[in-house]
Amino acid sequence: MKVRVSNIQRFSLHDGPGIRTTIFLKGCNLNCPWCANPENKSYNFTEYYNQNTKEKGIFGKDYTCDELFNEIMKDYDYYTLDNGGVTFSGGEPLLQIKAMLPLLKKLKEKKINICFETALQVQTELIQEAVDYVNEWIIDMKILDADECKNILNGDIELYFKNLDFLKYKNITIDIFRIPFSNEYTLKDNNIELLIKALKKYNYKNVEIFKIHNLALSKYQSIGIEPEELTEVSDEMLEKVYKIFKISGINVKIINI
Amino acid sequence: METIKKIIGKTNIARIRLIYLFHRKYKNIWKTLIFSIQSIFNFYTPSKKLLKGEQIRKVFNKAKINIDTNNHFIYTLDVFKIVPRENRMIDNLTIDYSKVIHNSLINLKKDNLKITSGKFKDSQEQLILGIEEYINRICDKITKSTRKDKKKLINYFQNIKTKEATSFEEALQRILFFNQLIWQSGLCLNGLGRLDKILDKLYKQDIKEKNLTVEKAKKLIKDFIETLHQNFWFKSNSLLGDTGQIIILGGLEPNGKYFYNDLTYLFIEVLHDLSLPDPKILLRVAKNIPKDLMEVSLKCIQTGIGCPLFSNDDVIIPKLIDYGYDKKDAYNYATSACWEPFIPGKSFDQNNIDSIVYMEPFLKMIDSIELDNVETFEQFLETYIQFLQDYILEYIEKINSIEWEESPLLSLFTENCNKNAKDIAYGGAKYNHYGFTSVSLSNVVNSLYNIKHFVFDKKTYQLSQINTLRQNNYFENENIIIDLKKQPIRYGTDSKEIIELTNTITKKVNDILNNHVNKLGGKFKFGLSAPSYITKSMHVAASFDGRKNDDPFGVHISSDKASVAYTELIQFASKLDYSSSRFNGNVIDFMITPSFIENNFDKMVNFLILSISLGFFQMQMNVTSSDTLIKAKANPKQYENLIVRVWGFSAYFNDLPENYKNLLIERALKNEGKSI
Numbered sequence: 001m002k003v004r005v006s007n008i009q010r011f012s013l014h015d016g017p018g019i020r021t022t023i024f025l026k027g028c029n030l031n032c033p034w035c036a037n038p039e040n041k042s043y044n045f046t047e048y049y050n051q052n053t054k055e056k057g058i059f060g061k062d063y064t065c066d067e068l069f070n071e072i073m074k075d076y077d078y079y080t081l082d083n084g085g086v087t088f089s090g091g092e093p094l095l096q097i098k099a100m101l102p103l104l105k106k107l108k109e110k111k112i113n114i115c116f117e118t119a120l121q122v123q124t125e126l127i128q129e130a131v132d133y134v135n136e137w138i139i140d141m142k143i144l145d146a147d148e149c150k151n152i153l154n155g156d157i158e159l160y161f162k163n164l165d166f167l168k169y170k171n172i173t174i175d176i177f178r179i180p181f182s183n184e185y186t187l188k189d190n191n192i193e194l195l196i197k198a199l200k201k202y203n204y205k206n207v208e209i210f211k212i213h214n215l216a217l218s219k220y221q222s223i224g225i226e227p228e229e230l231t232e233v234s235d236e237m238l239e240k241v242y243k244i245f246k247i248s249g250i251n252v253k254i255i256n257i
Numbered sequence: 258m259e260t261i262k263k264i265i266g267k268t269n270i271a272r273i274r275l276i277y278l279f280h281r282k283y284k285n286i287w288k289t290l291i292f293s294i295q296s297i298f299n300f301y302t303p304s305k306k307l308l309k310g311e312q313i314r315k316v317f318n319k320a321k322i323n324i325d326t327n328n329h330f331i332y333t334l335d336v337f338k339i340v341p342r343e344n345r346m347i348d349n350l351t352i353d354y355s356k357v358i359h360n361s362l363i364n365l366k367k368d369n370l371k372i373t374s375g376k377f378k379d380s381q382e383q384l385i386l387g388i389e390e391y392i393n394r395i396c397d398k399i400t401k402s403t404r405k406d407k408k409k410l411i412n413y414f415q416n417i418k419t420k421e422a423t424s425f426e427e428a429l430q431r432i433l434f435f436n437q438l439i440w441q442s443g444l445c446l447n448g449l450g451r452l453d454k455i456l457d458k459l460y461k462q463d464i465k466e467k468n469l470t471v472e473k474a475k476k477l478i479k480d481f482i483e484t485l486h487q488n489f490w491f492k493s494n495s496l497l498g499d500t501g502q503i504i505i506l507g508g509l510e511p512n513g514k515y516f517y518n519d520l521t522y523l524f525i526e527v528l529h530d531l532s533l534p535d536p537k538i539l540l541r542v543a544k545n546i547p548k549d550l551m552e553v554s555l556k557c558i559q560t561g562i563g564c565p566l567f568s569n570d571d572v573i574i575p576k577l578i579d580y581g582y583d584k585k586d587a588y589n590y591a592t593s594a595c596w597e598p599f600i601p602g603k604s605f606d607q608n609n610i611d612s613i614v615y616m617e618p619f620l621k622m623i624d625s626i627e628l629d630n631v632e633t634f635e636q637f638l639e640t641y642i643q644f645l646q647d648y649i650l651e652y653i654e655k656i657n658s659i660e661w662e663e664s665p666l667l668s669l670f671t672e673n674c675n676k677n678a679k680d681i682a683y684g685g686a687k688y689n690h691y692g693f694t695s696v697s698l699s700n701v702v703n704s705l706y707n708i709k710h711f712v713f714d715k716k717t718y719q720l721s722q723i724n725t726l727r728q729n730n731y732f733e734n735e736n737i738i739i740d741l742k743k744q745p746i747r748y749g750t751d752s753k754e755i756i757e758l759t760n761t762i763t764k765k766v767n768d769i770l771n772n773h774v775n776k777l778g779g780k781f782k783f784g785l786s787a788p789s790y791i792t793k794s795m796h797v798a799a800s801f802d803g804r805k806n807d808d809p810f811g812v813h814i815s816s817d818k819a820s821v822a823y824t825e826l827i828q829f830a831s832k833l834d835y836s837s838s839r840f841n842g843n844v845i846d847f848m849i850t851p852s853f854i855e856n857n858f859d860k861m862v863n864f865l866i867l868s869i870s871l872g873f874f875q876m877q878m879n880v881t882s883s884d885t886l887i888k889a890k891a892n893p894k895q896y897e898n899l900i901v902r903v904w905g906f907s908a909y910f911n912d913l914p915e916n917y918k919n920l921l922i923e924r925a926l927k928n929e930g931k932s933i
Contacts (some may be wrong), residue, residue: 010822011864013857019824019864053933054739074751075824077871081863256856 002062004089004142006040010075014257016115016136016175018084021072025090026060030119030161031154032142033228034182038220040091048222059223072107085113085135088225094118094126104133115175120163121155127163131170138176139164142186144194152185164202174204177184181214181238183231192241196248207245207252211238258813266559268302268341271443275336281497282490296337305341309663309680310380313442314387316340320441322395324402328487329480331395331410332433334538336491340443344660347682349501349593349609351448352670353602355455357435357675358428362389362418368675377668377678377685384665388438392417425459425469429481436485442666445502446494446594449485449536450601453506453520460520471519477526478520485536492535494594496917498908499788500535501594507550508541509570511588515545522553525565529557534900534907540565542869551862558878563902566596566844566877569869573598576840580782582688595905596875597692597784597842601671605681605777608692608841609658612787613766616697618644618796619704628720634713637720638705638758642765649769657690657776670731689779692841693770694787698781699748699793699811702759703802707741727799730806741803742817742933749816751828767837784841785815785833786875788904791916809920813846813904820930823847823864831872843874844905850882877902883925886910890918 004026012022027043028035039046039059046059049059062070063071079085086107088100093116107114115136120127142153149155167174179195181187199207211233237253245252280289303315320335355412365385372378387635396411404410413422413430422428432449457918463469485502492500506521521540528538542555577587577598586600593599597608622644631637661682668674668681679685711717723737731738745751748759763785770781787793790810799805802817811817814830830845852860867875879902889896893911901910901921910918926932 013860019860019867054735055743055933074828075822078864078867080822081867082860100703256852 003066003068003096003099003103004043004060004062005068006037006046006059006061008071009252011078012087013091014079014255015087016083016085016138017113018082019078020084020087020113020115021075022087022089023068023072023093023094025088025096027095028091028119029095029154030092030121032180033152033185034180034230036212036216037089037091038216038225038227039223043091043095046223048219050200050218050222052218065100065106067120069106070118071128072112076110079112083113083135085115087115087117087136087138089117092119092122094120094122094130097126097129104130107149108133117178119155119160121153121157121160122163124159124163124166131167131172136175137167138178139174139194141179141198144191144198148191156175161198164198165209168202174202175206177202177204177207179207179209180212181209181233181241183233183237185228187233187237187241192244195215196245197248199245199250200248205251207250208255209238209241209245209252210255210257213257267343268305268339271339271342272300272302272318278336278491278493282491299335299337300339301337302339302341305343308376308380308383309340309385310387310665312340312753313666314383314390316441317387317391317438318394320391322398324398324404325396326402326404328431328484329477330433330484331399332437332466332484332487333395334437334440334488334491336416336488338441342443342662344513344662344682346443346445346662347605347664347667348444348446349448349597349605350444350446350604350667351450351503351591351601352435352439352597352667354432354435354450354452356602356670357431358455358459361416361420365669371511371676372678375678377665377674377680379676380663380665380680381669384669389418391438391527396465401677422459425463425474426457426477428456428459429477433481433484433490439666440488440492442664444667445492445666446499447492448503448505448594448601449592450591451508453504453518453524454508454516456520456810457518459528460518460643461700464519471523474519478523479531480896482524482527482531482533482536486533489535494905495907496908496914497912498534498903499594499906499907500646502536503592503594504536504538505591506538506540506565507546509543509574509588511584513774515543515544517546517547517550521550525553527548528551528562528564529560532560532562532898532900534562534909537563537907538565539568539596541570542567542598543570544870546866546869548862548866551865552858555854555862558880559858560900561880563877563879563907564898566875566905567865567869567873568592568596568598568875571869572835572872572874573840576835579836580838580840581780586688592842593692594922595788595842596786596844597694598840599690599692600688601686602670604690605671605686605779606690606692607661608690608782609694609788610659610691611652612694612696612789612793613649613652613783614696614789614793614829615645615762616700616794616797616800618648619701620800621648623724628724631720634709637708637713638761641701641705645762646766646769648678649766651783652693653773655772659776672761682777684777687763689777690773691775691779693781693782693783693790694842695783695785696787697797697810698762698785699815699817700800700802700804701762702748702755703741703744703811703817704800705758706746706755707744707801707803710744710746711740724801727801730799731803738803738805739933741801745818747802747816747818748811749814749821749826749829751825751832756829756832758896763834763839767839770838780838782838782841784839784843786842786844786846786905791920809916812920812924813844815846815924817927819927819933823849827871827873827876830874831868833874835874840874842905845873845876846902847876848879848881848924850925850929851880854880854929877905879921879924881921882926883922883929883931886918886922888924890922 007024117138149157594609599606674685
């Protein structure tokens with residue numbers, strides 16, 4: 001079984017502790033309107049053509065676990081300080097967990113720190129497969145209202161909480177809860193209430209909030225998808241949310257992605 | 258060019274150049290002309306028939322002395338007094354300033370008396386007398402000035418004649434005085450050496466005896482740096498900012514310990530606070546460097562002033578020893594104006610003698626051979642190597658015809674010149690090596706690999722077919738350029754094939770150079786970075802890496818791939834073979850945005866420390882963003898203080914020629930993933 005990857009980003013500094021290599025996996029079960037990596041929504045190979053640079057090609061390449069392992073090992077020397085290592089992102093990386101198991105096993109043998117950046121709205125069995133290998137969890141928190149989550153993201157909020165409960169049961173502390181804010185979707189009073197409520201329930205180290213940018217516009221255009229135009233959250237607004245979280249006792253910080 | 262220089266005469270060229278330098282200063286043609294005409298009677302050049310030491314003595318005698326009451330230190334250059342020249346000037350050297358601080362003219366005279374008679378002895382004698390007279394004139398002027406610290410200053414200057422410097426402040430003044438003499442004698446790209454090490458003893462003594470505090474020392478260093486910077490417009494070589502005023506800090510000791518002291522931090526902090534493009538700092542680093550020193554350095558780099566540049570002792574020192582420098586000397590290395598190692602006070606080493614342009618023999622080969630008859634890539638590579646060999650051999654012959662202008666002043670402070678009774682220009686020094694720099698190696702490696710990939714492996718194009726497109730500058734064939742530029746295995750990526758290919762080429766150059774000696778009996782050496790990536794690319798046809806006619810060559814050790822990971826570039830550079838003669842400066846150069854460092858400061862410090870262990874040779878960072886550069890180009894007045902790193906120096910962005918600005922913008926865009 002091969003792992004389908006869209007991009008391997010070395011010297012990645014935003015997706016977990018230390019210096020890391022981030023592997024972006026193809027395929028996602030959600031459909032977030034603000035997605036910054038639209039090329040990873042589909043598991044299928046995705047053709048692109050960039051009109052500005054005249055580049056064309058295909059997003060997606062199948063790797064054997066050994067090939068991916070070799071790619072990750074290229075920067076092994078850089079992982080040695082402050083728990084650097086590898087981050088699996090996407091797309092939804094847990095969807096390909098079965099194909100990845102031999103790789104995770106090898107990485108664990110080499111004591112390489114493994115991080116998953118996931119939306120966690122996948123079948124719990126997939127998380128059960130991963131849980132013993134993962135050192136760091138970066139988990140998205142998006143729209144927590146069950147109906148809106150279903151209608152807007154194609155998500156399953158019950159499953160999400162079931163999975164969080166499962167991690168809690170396994171005594172796992174979530175390293176980062178990451179919350180994207182858009183005026184149109186996540187920055188709603190009722191959602192903020194739900195976010196705070198949820199955060200109080202689970203063990204975590206940090207909460208990172210950030211505003212969504214339209215930075216992926218050219219990427220959308222290159223794969224022939226018209227992105228939804230979203231208004232950017234103002235700095236003041238983000239600051240206000242930050243304060244609300246702080247008052248509620250949440251260890252939050254604003255990040256720039 | 259050489260014939261024109263001969264007809265006009267090198268001294269006249271120096272005079273004409275001076276008027277050009279005034280234009281740099283005034284940035285207005287009328288002001289320049291008026292100033293030049295007003296100054297016409299200030300010009301002075303002694304007869305070239307005199308001994309060189311006598312010529313310099315006369316210049317020192319005539320030099321106008323200006324005692325500035327606003328400046329803490331005395332530094333008085335008279336740019337109108339020019340020492341005549343007939344041959345190529347020695348440049349890019351730093352005298353051993355510890356010999357200046359811990360010495361006196363009496364001692365120098367004693368050494369001179371040991372020499373049996375001859376021109377060298379006479380020339381040196383004249384020079385020493387010139388220095389003595391200069392000191393007397395300065396003291397007179399100080400006496401007549403309104404300065405309140407007359408007594409102290411006169412003491413400092415009189416002491417030069419008879420004894421060692423006795424305090425930190427006196428040592429700084431003495432270094433400045435001799436630095437001034439060096440510039441006044443016509444030498445250029447003059448470095449300062451290992452100042453933290455050289456000043457260590459006096460600094461510690463003054464602190465211990467409570468004659469100095471750390472704050473006072475910092476203030477003195479600030480004044481010292483500002484004094485050196487004063488004649489920026491005059492000291493700059495071909496581009497404004499290229500002064501060669503490099504200060505070397507830190508460094509590994511023979512016992513394995515890493516040398517650093519308060520001064521190491523203070524010099525970096527002062528540079529950080531002043532935000533000037535010159536002088537500049539090179540920090541010698543090693544695995545055991547303290548983390549907080551890297552933090553202070555990164556904070557300085559973050560300001561965008563382009564320094565410190567990092568030079569990795571763990572890699573460099575063994576190479577120097579292996580090449581033949583004595584162990585003690587190797588551990589005491591400094592560098593030429595940019596980064597090429599030499600031994601201060603012991604080397605004549607002319608490390609920037611010229612650049613090897615790898616693309617020249619490549620294009621010559623393409624134009625000379627029957628391309629369709631080449632059957633394999635190996636055959637193609639072998640042919641290139643043959644052309645490269647012929648090119649290097651021709652080069653050696655050309656370089657060996659250079660005659661050097663005598664320099665009694667450098668000879669005075671260079672070991673063995675006295676012993677050999679021979680000026681440094683004739684091989685009087687302990688080490689007499691010639692160093693080449695390299696340009697367009699990355700373009701050749703990428704061209705070779707593209708040909709391997711597209712012609713021999715994939716058979717997408719025929720060699721002659723792709724060459725026809727190249728000869729037409731890829732006109733209306735932008736898609737081919739994208740293929741050639743986007744082919745992912747290229748210089749700066751840690752692909753085994755690319756590393757092997759690069760090492761194969763440099764090994765060949767190394768083997769040829771090792772079989773030759775220069776006319777002074779020294780050896781040849783070369784490094785993989787060079788200042789001439791723009792000048793040497795002019796009038797050079799398009800190449801197989803997707804470069805168009807006249808486009809700049811690759812910059813030092815860098816990648817032309819958009820958004821290449823810094824770790825990948827370091828991995829690549831650390832796997833290149835720098836052994837034998839290949840150590841003449843090998844600098845990784847990367848663009849980085851200020852926000853990237855700010856948002857990831859701690860991780861960047863770790864990255865630097867881990868990279869030292871990995872084994873890069875040298876590294877510099879250009880901290881800027883495409884957005885800033887584009888705005889600065891459009892609105893120069895709003896960005897008057899914007900500093901960028903050019904080759905091995907820093908400059909104000911708006912002082913640069915357009916092609917340099919454009920290249921920086923293009924590289925910044927690539928780094929940010931905004932251009933292919």
